[in-house]
Structures are given as C-alpha cells and as structure tokens.
Amino acid sequence: MPITLVGAHVNGKPNYLTVAFCGIVQASPAMIAVTLGKMHHTNEGIRENRCFSVSIPSRHMVEVTDYCGIVSGKRVDKSRVFETFYGKLEKAPMIRDCPVNLECRLADVLDFGGASEVFIGEIVESYAEERYLCNEIPDIEKINPIVFSMYDNNYWGIGERLGKAWCAGKNFGEVNDGKKVENDKPKEDKFHCKCNWKEIGKGV
C-alpha cells in the first residue's frame, strides 16, 4: 500500500492524517479513493468543505508522516506540522514538503458497513516541484515515496527498477506460444529535468 497524507480543513484549520488505504479509482475523469475510520477528525472537515487533498510524502519524511498517524487532530493541533499551501480549492490544504500533492473535490462517500468510510475525490489539480519530475512526469526515484506493509506495520522505500510496462513481457509471448506480441506503446526513456512548483495536470 502507498503511504499518503490526507489533508482537510477542520474547524477552520488544516489537519493532516496518515492513510494507507488509498487507490486510484480511474484515470479520466481522474479520481482517487481514501478510506478513513469513521471516528477520525478529518472526516468532518471533508464533509463540511466537500474537498480534501492527498499528498505523497518522501522517505525522509517518515517520522513526521508516522506522527500524523499516531496523534489525532481532536487533541493535537497538526496545522503547523507542515508548511501548508493551497491551489484552486480554498479548503484543501496541501504540504509544501511533499513531492506530489493532489487537490480533490469530494465526489462521493461510500459506506460498506464497516468502521470506516470511503471518500472518492475527483482530482482537480496535481502539484509537484519540477525537481521531482522527469520529462514533465513525476519521477518515482526523485519522489522516493513510502510503501506500507500491514500487520507487521513497516514502512519501506522503493527498490530497483525491474522493467518497462507494455514491454517487459513482449518476449514472454514469443517464447511461450510462438506468437509475436506487439509493443504498441513505445516508451521514451527519462532525460534531463528542470525545477520549481508547477501544476502537472489532472491525470497524475
């Protein structure tokens, strides 16, 4: 699971909660889902303001990220833990230190009959400093996101590159059934990058 920080305005102040139950819903319109326990402080803010953010912390932020999952905004003011910035929506606080921030308009709230609820957000805009991009695309090696394994409850970094999608398996078909599989989506390699905060579009 990916480690994210979900931001919302609660009682007029930014609040951030660590969330691992998070997944891309679809690419277009770009939507993301985050699951939060119903008792969390953040939920009220998302409902009230109909928006939230999903920020991707970098591995050097593992301590502060874990801290946001340990302490509740109900008893600790987390509004100054990070330097906050805003995008198009007024009440979706985002984190200056995070390499990628997604600004979301609340699209739906789902309840599957458990102790948590699922917030579906339409990604209105996404933000990254150019130093985290390569060829205008977020670069996972520069972002250094955190992966979470459950029950043993460990945080992990990203390891080595294993291959290219729509490419690594090309020869598998040839070897296994003599059938040529076309690589219909040739991918460019990474190249030189540039710098500073910019909108990187809805589709990220």
Added chain:
Amino acid sequence: MPITLVGAHVNGKPNYLTVAFCGIVQASPAMIAVTLGKMHHTNEGIRENRCFSVSIPSRHMVEVTDYCGIVSGKRVDKSRVFETFYGKLEKAPMIRDCPVNLECRLADVLDFGGASEVFIGEIVESYAEERYLCNEIPDIEKINPIVFSMYDNNYWGIGERLGKAWCAGKNFGEVNDGKKVENDKPKEDKFHCKCNWKEIGKGV
C-alpha cells in the same frame, strides 16, 4: 501503485489481467477495489460469476505479469499461462505461483462516468504459502511485490525498511512540541517462519 493480476472465469476458462488501479477499501468486512477498462474481456466474467481474484505477483514474475497486460483474453487464451487453483468460490481462479492470492465475492460495481468501471470485492479468503509468511503474517521481503509508476510506466521492487508504523514518529512529537506521544500499539519483530499453502484469513 501495486501491481496485481485480476483473475476471472470468462467463457468457462480462467483469464488473468494485469491491474495497477487497485486499493484496499476497508479492513472489516475486508474489501478491495480494482478498476478495469470497460472494454476488457475480464469484466464479463466477473459480472457473470459475481466473483474474481486479486493475486500479487512476485518480482521474478515481471515478464509474465507484463504479458498479461499486453495481450487481451479476447484474442489470446491466457488460461494456461499460470497453474490455476481454486479456493472456496468455484469461479475465482487463483495463481499457484503468486505468493498472495485474494478470493473475492463481487460486492458492487461502480461507474464514475469514464472509460473504466470499479469492481468492489469482499475478500472471502486469502491464500499464501507459509514460506511467504513470518509470524503468520505476509512478509513483504519474501513476497517481493511489484510497484508501478505511471506515465513513465516502470515496474519497481521494494527497497529498504524505513521504520515501524505507530513508532517511527513517536519522538517527532517530543521534539516538536514537548508532548509525549504514547506508542499504544507495540509491535513484535519478525521471527522464524514455516512452510506451505494455507489460508491466512479474510483480513489480509
């Protein structure tokens, strides 16, 4: 994003599709979401049989995993690409080679107005060989799952351990506001492991 293989019976045969838009919906009742383009072969099978599987391939399976994302079951028979096994549901084929397999009953299908649809599955059972477990818990270092970065379209391995959840951030609070944060969930370290396929429960 995590790389998964979604399995379903289509026209009476197992079919497997590579999916990265996948996330945990909630822990209890245990539910998972996978997003599939509406045109995929797999979707018909999930609808017809009201069940599917989510399997976690290991890094040594990157070629065959990519292959399942390149070729469509509409034109290539993928039923023999893997050795299939079944659990409690009759038509949710799972992959013997994958370290973790989740067997899901279809709970809902969501459409947010794009070219894809979201299948919500209630995890009926999960399976792993004991050699992938540690202390009865799936061990990410043994599983060696694959992470996907989008637009640059690369597969990645898991890297080094960065810290323990509900623990790594304990001192952040002390340092930053003088407030002691209790670590209310002490975690055991990993220890000696055992072997062979077993059910590891719904909550994985």
